Amino acid sequence: MTKTETAKFKLILDTKQAELARVLRNREAIAIEKSADALDEVQHAAERELAIRNLDRESGLLRQVKGALMRIEEGTFGVCNHCEDDINPRRLNAVPWAQYCIHCQELADRRADADYDSDNVFEEVSLAA
Secondary structure: OOHHHHHHHHHHHHHHHHHHHHHHHOOHHHOOOOOOOHHHHHHHHHHHHHHHHHHHHHHHHHHHHHHHHHHHHHOOOOEOOOOOOEOOHHHHHHOOOOOOOHHHHHHHHHHHHOOOOHHHOOHHHHHHO
16 A cells, blocks of 8 residues: 555544544433433433444444554554455445455454354454364
8 A cells, every 4th residue: 555545544534533532522412311201211211322322333433443543553554454465445445444354344244243252253264264
């Protein structure tokens, strides 16, 4: 990957990191609100649960973005963390924080869907190879 391409992705990732940090600072939606009406309390609880899920998703995405920025600093950006092949540039354009090539990502997704431990998502694949 050229220095120009890397600089482009760094700018995109820095912008995304700032955006996510701004979103994550706003935690007003998870405040517990008391209400005299039981239906209002149920509605507030449902809204709070949705806000917590959104914060969790955004927090996970922020970790992925920070990981991509770290890979840029280390010089490993654009290389699959599992098989060490280059990640397709079209994939990086769509998902700049991608840490796996499309093949390894599909394997990871299948393993995650089958309730495997995410840290050991490639363990069986490595053993079988």
